Amino acid sequence: MTDFPQELRGQRRPGRAGRWVVAVMGDARRRGRWEAAPAIRAVAVMGDVVLDYSGALFEGPEIHVVALALMGDVVIVVPEGMHVEMSGAAIMGDKNLRVAPGPTHLGLPRLRVRAVAVMGDVTVQTPRASRR
Numbered sequence: 001m002t003d004f005p006q007e008l009r010g011q012r013r014p015g016r017a018g019r020w021v022v023a024v025m026g027d028a029r030r031r032g033r034w035e036a037a038p039a040i041r042a043v044a045v046m047g048d049v050v051l052d053y054s055g056a057l058f059e060g061p062e063i064h065v066v067a068l069a070l071m072g073d074v075v076i077v078v079p080e081g082m083h084v085e086m087s088g089a090a091i092m093g094d095k096n097l098r099v100a101p102g103p104t105h106l107g108l109p110r111l112r113v114r115a116v117a118v119m120g121d122v123t124v125q126t127p128r129a130s131r132r
Contacts (some may be wrong), residue, residue, distance in 0.1 A: 023047035023072065033057065039064045044072030044120060052077040054127060058109045065113045069093060069120030076113065076124045081105030084124050088115030098125040 019037040021028050022045075029050040030036075036056040042049045042065060051065065054077055067074040067088075078084060083104045086097050095115045115122035 021049050021051065023049045031055070035059070036063060038062065040066075042067045042074045042076075043070075044068070044074050045070045047072045049074045050077070051075070053082070053111070054079050060109060062110045062112060065111065067113055067115045067117075067122045069115075069117045069122050071119045073120055074115070074117075074122045076111070076122075078111060078124060078126055079105075079108060080126045080128060082108045082126075083110045084113065085110065086113045086115060086124055088113070088117070088122070090115070090117040090122070092119045093117035094121045094123070096121065096123040096125070098123060100126040100128045 020041050021030060022043045024045045024047055026047045031050065031052040033055045036053060036058055038060050040051065042051060065076060067076070078099065080100050080102060081104055084097065084099055086095065088095055095117055113124055
């Protein structure tokens with residue numbers, strides 16, 4: 001068990017370890033200033049999920065996203081300079097990493113995405129890359 005300093009103990013709210021963002025035949029979006037949980041499961045079934053981390057508040061050094069696109073799309077927008085690692089598979093769909101080139105910003109967390117796209121797309125992109 002990790003021993004945290006007294007001032008950091010108990011500050012994480014219960015249930016914040018992971019969150020679900022689900023869109024079934026519709027859309028679900030997280031944009032603007034929102035608290036990004038360290039683990040998110042994004043599921044798009046015949047709909048779209050958009051996670052825009054450009055204005056998000058981060059809790060730790062890493063964010064883990066499991067993205068499932070089933071006849072829908074999961075789009076993850078990251079600020080320029082965020083380190084992104086993407087793994088997974090696409091079956092009759094696409095898995096896209098469209099991050100603008102440039103140095104990694106040390107103040108941003110690392111984003112790890114596990115993607116499964118079945119007749120849909122999972123895309124990670126920076127705002128500048130998305131305008132192309």
